[in-house]
Amino acid sequence: MIDYALYFAFACFGLGQLFCLYRVVIAPGVSDRVLALDTMTINMIALLTLFGILHGTGMYFEATLLFAMVGFVSTVSYAKFILRGDVIE
Amino acid sequence: MDMFLEILISALLVIGGIFGAVGSYGLVKLPDPMTRLHAPTKAATLGVGSVLFASLLWFGFFSEQSSWHELLIILFIFLTAPITGLMIAKSHIHRSWQWHELPKPKPDENWATCAPDREEPEAEHQKAMG
Numbered sequence: 345m346i347d348y349a350l351y352f353a354f355a356c357f358g359l360g361q362l363f364c365l366y367r368v369v370i371a372p373g374v375s376d377r378v379l380a381l382d383t384m385t386i387n388m389i390a391l392l393t394l395f396g397i398l399h400g401t402g403m404y405f406e407a408t409l410l411f412a413m414v415g416f417v418s419t420v421s422y423a424k425f426i427l428r429g430d431v432i433e
Numbered sequence: 434m435d436m437f438l439e440i441l442i443s444a445l446l447v448i449g450g451i452f453g454a455v456g457s458y459g460l461v462k463l464p465d466p467m468t469r470l471h472a473p474t475k476a477a478t479l480g481v482g483s484v485l486f487a488s489l490l491w492f493g494f495f496s497e498q499s500s501w502h503e504l505l506i507i508l509f510i511f512l513t514a515p516i517t518g519l520m521i522a523k524s525h526i527h528r529s530w531q532w533h534e535l536p537k538p539k540p541d542e543n544w545a546t547c548a549p550d551r552e553e554p555e556a557e558h559q560k561a562m563g
Contacts, residue, residue, distance in 0.1 A: 346491070349443035349450075353484060356450030360457030360477070367460045375525040376466055382517055383457055383473035386510070390453055390481045393488045393503070394446075402492060405502040412506055416513040423520035427527050 346397075353394055360387045378422050385415030438494050445487035452480030466525050474518035482507050 364387065367380035389411050396404035421431045456479075459472025489503040523545070526535070535544055 345439050345443050346446070349446040353446045353450035353453075356454035357480075357484075360453050363457040363461045373466060373525070373529060375521050375528065376460075376469060378524070379470065379473060379521050380460055382521070383460060383477055386473065386477050386481050386514075387453060387457060389506070389510070390449065390484045393481075393484050397488050397491050400496055402496075402498045402500060402502070405500065405506075408506055409502065409509070412509050412513070416509075416517065419517050420520050423517075423524040426524040427520075 350394055350398055354391070357387050357390045357394070361391070374426065375423075378419060378426075381422075382415060382419040385411055385419075389415075435494075438490065442487045442490050445483050445490070449480045449483030449487065452476050452483060454480075456480060466529075467522065470518050470522055470525075474514050478510060478514040481510055485510075 361384060364380045364384045368377050368384070371377045371380065389408050392404045392408045392411065396402065396408075425431050453476075456472045456475070456477030459476065460469055463469045463472060485503045485507045489501075489507075492503075493499040526544070532544070538544055
């Protein structure tokens with residue numbers, strides 16, 4: 345039963361990644377693109393976690409944590425760059 | 434007990450998947466940038482939290498290598514998602530709204546994104562060049 349739920353969740357988050365990719369390519373403004381990239385990292389965290397459950401290994405924890413941190417820092421620095429024209433003042 | 438745990442983990446996975454897909458679909462569907470901020474920062478974050486919690490339960494009960502790493506990731510994501518939303522909203526206000534379109538601030542205050550004492554980039558550049 346967990347397998348079917350896993351595959352369903354894989355399909356949902358894969359679909360989410362496609363929506364985000366569409367929004368990265370076709371977007372009305374730059375803030376939408378940044379938001380879509382941030383959502384892509386969040387969906388990727390979920391996909392990595394699901395992959396870890398599917399293979400029964402805890403090897404992906406560190407990758408997930410790194411993804412979360414790097415995604416957050418990159419989004420904030422991009423927004424900061426748009427706001428001030430500089431990342432670190 | 435195992436049956437109950439399997440049902441719980443499956444339900445968490447399905448709920449998380451639905452929330453994640455809805456959050457990402459909202460990014461495409463919703464009409465303007467400020468409403469588009471809502472979908473990923475709320476729904477997708479909740480979906481990822483649900484999936485991570487399912488992973489925590491699965492590794493705790495069905496595997497030998499149980500750990501609290503997922504809880505760390507849940508905390509980190511739930512703490513950082515509002516900050517991300519705030520920063521993106523500020524950058525959107527800064528880029529595409531004029532000052533007179535925004536709601537009026539209190540008499541002595543101003544919007545942080547359009548502070549009047551901020552120097553123009555050209556002036557800063559000229560000052561740096563001497």
